[in-house]
Amino acid sequence: MNIDSLLNMEIISASEFNALPTISNSFISEKLVNYKKEDKLVLPIDSNKVVEFKDFPSREGGCSDTFYEYYGEIEKVNSYLIGAMSCDVYEYTLVDKNTGKDKHYFEGFPFLSPKGKHLVSVATIGYDYETRLTICDIDNRGIKKYATFHFFSWAVNDQNIRIKWIDENTFALRAVHPLYLWREQEEKFAQYIKVKILR
Secondary structure, rough: OHHHOEEEEEEOOOHHHHOOOOOOOOOEEOOOOOOEEEEEEEEEEEEOOEEEEEEEEEOHHHHHHHEEEEEEHHHHHHHEEEEEEEEEEEEEEEEEEOOHHHEEOOOOOOOOOOOOOOOEEEEEEEOOOOEEEEEEEEEEOOEEEEEEEOOOOOOHHHHHOOOOEOOOOOEEEEEHHHHHOOOOOOOOEEEEEEEEEOO
């Protein structure tokens, strides 16, 4: 299917981007306390049970290490949001609060639209500088992937993701040419992309 039938994308100026209201991540509430037990996350689920995510520090260190982090709860999808870091790569998972099972996996931090209709994540993968934009739909049946789009002409800094929602189907993000990613010139050569999800 042609991307033009799914998304409308355009470059906007820095001033246009900065003028957009910043919508806080209030969709994430950090309700649990003492969820980190030594070397693992312990999250309560139904029937007085828990689900555990155990850190895996390797003896040699390096890319075989895995560490988990709890970000909070997304009530709209009745899920915990956790992250796993391995070899400087973050992955994010929604964990069902009732069953403890994984509901959905994201390569970038997931952002919920203002009315809870979409979850959007964007991440630049490894040293190939492939950027993946994933859009999921949410309804009373759960989460369903709308599409994942692959780009090689722009990238995002995973440590400085900036997404601003314009309306329920439109958002803007900060990007940069892959040549300048993680370099001193990154801010100077930033681009701002407006994305509209077509229906």
